[in-house]
Amino acid sequence: MEPARRILVIGYGNPGRMDDGLGPACAAAIEARHIPGVDVDVDYQLNVEHAADAARHAAVVFADAAVEGPAPFDWRPIEARPVEGMGTHTLGPGAVLALARDIFRAEPRGYALAIRGRRFSEFGERLSDEARRHLDAAVEFLDSWLRRIAAGAETNDAAAADPNPMETAR
Numbered sequence: 262m263e264p265a266r267r268i269l270v271i272g273y274g275n276p277g278r279m280d281d282g283l284g285p286a287c288a289a290a291i292e293a294r295h296i297p298g299v300d301v302d303v304d305y306q307l308n309v310e311h312a313a314d315a316a317r318h319a320a321v322v323f324a325d326a327a328v329e330g331p332a333p334f335d336w337r338p339i340e341a342r343p344v345e346g347m348g349t350h351t352l353g354p355g356a357v358l359a360l361a362r363d364i365f366r367a368e369p370r371g372y373a374l375a376i377r378g379r380r381f382s383e384f385g386e387r388l389s390d391e392a393r394r395h396l397d398a399a400v401e402f403l404d405s406w407l408r409r410i411a412a413g414a415e416t417n418d419a420a421a422a423d424p425n426p427m428e429t430a431r
Contacts, residue, residue, distance in 0.1 A: 268411060269318040269369075270403070271302045271311060274326050279385055280378025280392040283326035283399075287376060290400045291407070298411030307352045312360030316367035320410070322403065323354040326392075327375035333395035336402070339371040374399060 272288025274281045285303045292301040302314060307323070315321045327335065341362050342355030358371045376399045380389040388396065 267298050267300055267318050268320045268322065268407060269300045269302065269314060270322045270324060270407070271304065271307070271314070272324040273304045273306055275305055276386050277384060279380040279383050279387065280389055281326050281381050282386065282388060283376040283378050283392055283396055284324045286388060286396055287324040287374065287399055287403065290396070291403060294404055296404065296407050296411060299407050307354065307357050309352070309360060311352075311357045312364060315357055315369050315371075316361040316365035318369050320370040320372065321354075321358070322372045322374055322407075323357075324374040324376065324399070324403070326378040326381070328378065328381060330375055330377055332377040332391075333398040334377060334402070335373070335375040337373050339373045341368070341371070374403060 270288055270291050272284035272286070272291075274284035276282030276285050288301050288303045291299065300314075300318065302311070304311070323339070339354050339358065341359035342353070344352070344356040344359055354371055354373055358369065361367045361369060376392070377395050378389070378392045380392070
C-alpha cells in the first residue's frame with residue numbers, strides 16, 4: 262500500500278482524568294489550526310484500527326501525556342516494535358507502526374510527543390495549570406514542525422528531512 266503524502270497526528274488519553282487528556286487536547290489544538298497536509302485523530306487509547314490510519318500517511322505523530330520525563334515535553338522518532346499481545350493499554354505507538362507494516366505493507370515514519378502532566382489521579386475534564394503551560398509549548402513546537410514538513414512533503418520520506426527538530430527548538 263502506497264501511503265498518502267500527509268501527516269497524521271493521533272492524540273490519545275482520557276480527558277476525564279485531568280492531565281491524561283493532554284494528548285487529545287494537543288490533537289484538538291492542532292486540528293483547530295487547519296494545517297495543510299495534516300490529518301488529526303483523537304482516541305482514549307491506541308488500537309488496531311489506528312494501524313490502518315497510519316498506513317495511509319507518510320508520517321504519524323503520537324501525542325500523549327507523560328507521567329514522568331522532561332518538561333514541558335519530549336519529542337523523539339520511534340520505530341515499529343513487535344506487538345506483544347493486545348488488550349487495554351497494551352498497544353503502543355511502535356506496535357501501531359508494526360501493524361501498519363505487517364498488515365498494510367506501509368512504513369510511515371513515527372514520532373512520539375510526550376507532554377509532561379502532573380495530575381492524573383483525579384477525575385475532571387480539565388488540565389492542571391502546569392499541564393496547560395506544557396501543552397501550549399508542545400502545540401507551538403508541533404505546529405512549527407508540521408508546517409515545515411507538510412510544506413516540503415514531496416516524497417514519502419519528507420519527515421526524514423528533520424528527524425530531530427528538538428535540537429533547534431530549544
